[in-house]
Amino acid sequence: MEILRTRQVENEDEVFDLVREDLHSVEKAIDIESVASFDTVTPISKHLQQNRGERLRAALLLLCTRLAGGDGSRRAIQLGAVVEMMHAAALVHDDMIDAQQMRLGRPSRSVLCANGICVLAGDWLYLGAFRVALQEGVLDRVIGVAQMMAMGELIQLNRIGCIGITEADCMEVVNHKTACLFSVCGKLGAVAAGVETREGDRLSEFAWNLGMAFQLIDDIMDFVPCESTPRKPAGSDLKVGKVTLPLVYALEHASTAERNMVAGVLQDRSYDAVPFTEVLALVDRYNGAQRTRARARQFTDRARQIVAQFPDSRCRHALHTLNDLVTEHDWR
């Protein structure tokens, strides 16, 4: 029993170390479902597996399982593979949509492979996830969240190039695109521990809040110039026509000239006429990032409250730390 061991879990490595062995098993499960049968899918899957950050959802699920009194059972591992395959599938299709040249400092999957293979690789990963979810009896939840995620992308796509985005619009997309899948990680973590109902709802709510914060911080990172670390280049969202919360907050107070400047970037889809530094200055001027970070903290505060209701354990420490890391850390 871990409950009596309350040694602090202080950094990212220690958080992941707690479930390191299970994460290896998750990788193997993903390999079996996504790689084994297909040479064409292999390079894409392998590429995905190089991003440790990409396994955050499985780690979250496994930690939730432990917090709910379960362990790294076969079921938890299979469900970890399900959420990671869904995330990977959505990434592959999203990448095609964004046609971004860089993600996490490596060529995006769209550049790595022809569009055709990417569509099918995405389909294949989704279907693999669904097949395992079916075996584990959780397909209803998984189909539901996949629909939410696709709907989130559609909503976002519908608003591409629009400057009149509100805070509520942003929250809707953040919920659909990211928080829903996080929420399912919490729920499935409880399922794997065999404690569905009330405990499952709490873990689901915890993970949902974490997901909301995670995406908001990710949106902030698009307004932080950072040349030194290999990651998605700043300004990518705006360049593909997406207006996210930091900019929405800034635009609330912007002058007409400033709004027109942003509208110009949205129209051109480039920083040729208006350099990105001017957009950064605008967001800075009206505390767009600061206000978004404060909004993210509201979600992590709620997440912290929920985790605190569980008995003290290393796993609880790890989830508190993860919660802190989400707002402090650059996950890109």
Place this chain on the structure above:
Amino acid sequence: MEILRTRQVENEDEVFDLVREDLHSVEKAIDIESVASFDTVTPISKHLQQNRGERLRAALLLLCTRLAGGDGSRRAIQLGAVVEMMHAAALVHDDMIDAQQMRLGRPSRSVLCANGICVLAGDWLYLGAFRVALQEGVLDRVIGVAQMMAMGELIQLNRIGCIGITEADCMEVVNHKTACLFSVCGKLGAVAAGVETREGDRLSEFAWNLGMAFQLIDDIMDFVPCESTPRKPAGSDLKVGKVTLPLVYALEHASTAERNMVAGVLQDRSYDAVPFTEVLALVDRYNGAQRTRARARQFTDRARQIVAQFPDSRCRHALHTLNDLVTEHDWR
């Protein structure tokens, strides 16, 4: 009871008329799942609904239900919507892969909309199909066939531009891409009639044979120049690097010079250096289409045998007629 009414069902219209009302209900079910919630998906879905040929799978399922003694129950209609949404989803993603400019005489979905929306529209249709399949308790079969279809596309994509394709290679793709979904139509038809086991297997085998023939005839149509009717232009498959059975048969007897000519088209992905008429002449010279048609007949012969085992009815006539139509008719 229709069993005593054995009036002939002689043409396509009469075949579809038998299940016309149910097909309207299928359309409504598809609307509910795929259109209602999304403006962006609507134009794509509407476009799909203009192709009557695209409802062949639902009609097949509904006819199989009746042959097995069932009727147009809500379940049959829901399952009809499932197979049509899966077919439409696969078409949307395939279109992106082929990037063909024309399909069925109208701009392809890839031209109608940006790639992004097409990926998501495909995902959305798949998820709608899965959701309904889950409600109807047939998701295991549906996920399985979706994997087969995706695998078929991957196999085909892997062989793009290859000249060394064998008859067995072609049959593998035809099975995965088309016959599997037809087979599921037969199976689900039986499920809707409440007669799963033996009758289901027979209907599944019937529909599989029909699907094999259907795809082989579709492959032949790519070698039939037809400017008058609006359809996918001839020579499309080869132009995107796909070698199908009529050409495989011709290449078995072709000279080195003739092989090099085809290799040239595959390499260039165009008919600039070698006009399509020369490829047509080659396929003609070695009876490529004729041999493929004979191969398709073997499948329809088997399909006819299976249907003949059922009691005489208008529905049985209709399926016999459908069987004949598959080899005689241009469905493109």
